[in-house]
Structure formats: structure tokens, C-alpha cells
Amino acid sequence: MADLRVERIAEFIEPLRVQPGSRVRLARDFDPGYKADFLNKKDGRELLAAGVELLADYQRRLAAQNTYGVLVCLQALDAGGKDGTIRHVMSGVNPQGVKVSGFKVPSAEELDHDYLWRYACRLPSRGDIGIFNRSHYEEVLVVRVHPEHLQRQQLPDSARQGHVWARRFREINDWERYLSDNGFKVVKLFLNLSKEEQRTRFLRRIDRPDRNWKFSAADARERRYWDDYQRAFSKMLSATSTEWAPWYVIPADRKWFARIAAAAVLAHTLIEIDPQYPTVSEERRSDLLVARSELEAEAPEGAPADPYAAAAAEKKRRKKKRRKK
């Protein structure tokens, strides 16, 4: 049963994976409106609920084992659905085990460091799932589309000249390989929205007062750079989808489908890690049994030595009596 589930998840996400080494052209290779044929919105709801439960179970084991960590990087254009994806996909997971970090225009302090510094500061610990709402990939996206950001990074001339982006791609790949070698799996999700769906979502943000806060004139201005972003995304996907940290392009025009797909990729990663609850050694086990009899001996006058065991025995007794009647 478990194996069947594992296989189906792997099959489901395969078309979304960017083959390492392939040359991506977003508009040609990935359809923002894609959904798997066998799914509709109604079944999707059940599937997401099952996925969320599965994630919660794996996250508990990940935390207990305390060996691996998972970093989820979410990238999208404005209105791509990053916030909603985080809210829905992580809804069943213990908040203690998840750290969400958002990245905006860098502060003066951040600009005073190397460009990966602020992301390194927010990496998850072992046992945790870290979510980057925007990530180090902004350093080859917004910074590439708007070169004035690069000017502000106080780089030495040697780092501004020549093949800046090829160098950054290599540095990012190396960094992720280092993380992966050391037990931190990097899951990269690009929520791929169509230009028309972005227009529709912007209109809703303008029309609904409770969504106004999500929209600024700057977002509309950024939309003018749509083609530049598509190119930058295509180059990023081509250069940084690696065996150790592949990109997944999540079709984002249908929110419900995007959430299932994101949950499936994360589930796939956790299943591959297959974290286990630690087992205790024989020696620790006998220590535990000594502690147990000490606790039992502390029972106050009239109280059962082990209240749990007493309650369970009582329950069993009542059940038996009922059956006899």
C-alpha cells in the first residue's frame, strides 16, 4: 500500500520536474493551465487532505530523527500563489517544526554581506522544514531584470564583470550541493502563472477591499517586465536544476491544483528521506524500566501504581461486561 502511494506520487510529479541539464523555454515547455487528467477539483480536496496528513506524519519523524532538514524554496511572479500554497500545504504540520522566512528588498545590513548571507542565516535546523517565501533565486531573477539592484550590492569590480549570472548559478549549485551532502534537502518550486491569470488576480485584489493590501502600483509596474522575467526564469531553470536539487515547475493557474502538486513534491522528498523514530538501546531501555518502577512506587495512598494501565484495564472490563449482557 505504502509503496503504491510512493509510486503514484513519483509518477504524478515527474512531468513537473525540470530534467537536469535540459534547456528550458518556459512558454514552450510548461503550461500554467496544466492539470493531471485524472483529477478534478472535488477529488482534489480529498487528495490534498490526505497529502497534508502524510506530511504531518513525516514531519514528526523528521523532527524525532533530527538528522535531516528540508528547505523548500518558493518562487513565483506576483499573485502566483506563494502565500496560499504555504497556508494550505503546511496546514496540518506542527508549527514548531516549520520556519517560514520571507525575503524582500535587502536591508543595508544585508547588502553589507555576500549575497547568500541572509539566506544562510535562515536555513532550517536538522529536523525542521524551512520555507523560503522568495529565496536566494531572487539574486538571479529580480537582480538580473533590474540591474540597479546589483549596483547596490557593493561588489568588487571583479564580481560585477564578465559572466555574473553564470558565476552565480555555479555558486548557488555548489551551495545547494553542500547543503544536500550535509543532510539538508533542497526542494525548489516555481509557481508558473500565466499573464492572463495574473491580470485576473490583480483585478480581484483591486476590487476586494480585504485584498487591497496585497496589491501595489509597483506590482502593476513589475508586470511590464513580464517577458524579461520569463527569460530570467527560463535561464535559471536551465542552469540550476540539478540531480541533488531539481526544480519543479508547478502549474499555478488553478490554485487547487498548484497546492496538490506542491504537497506532492514535498511528500516525495520526505518519503525519499524516510526519517525514522530513533530506537533506544537495550541499556537505555533497562534504565527506563528502572525509572518506571521508581515512579510506580511513588503512587500516593489509594492511587493506582500506573493510572494509565488501570484506566485501560477498567475500560476492557466494562467492554467485556457489556458484551455479556
Ligand code: AMP
Ligand atoms: P513581496 O513578496 O510582495 O512582499 O515583495 C517583496 C519584493 O522584494 C519583491 O518585489 C521582490 O522582487 C523584492 N526582492 C526580493 N529579494 C530581492 C533582492 N535580493 N533584491 C532586490 N529585491 C528583492
Ligand code: MG
Ligand atoms: Mg507583492
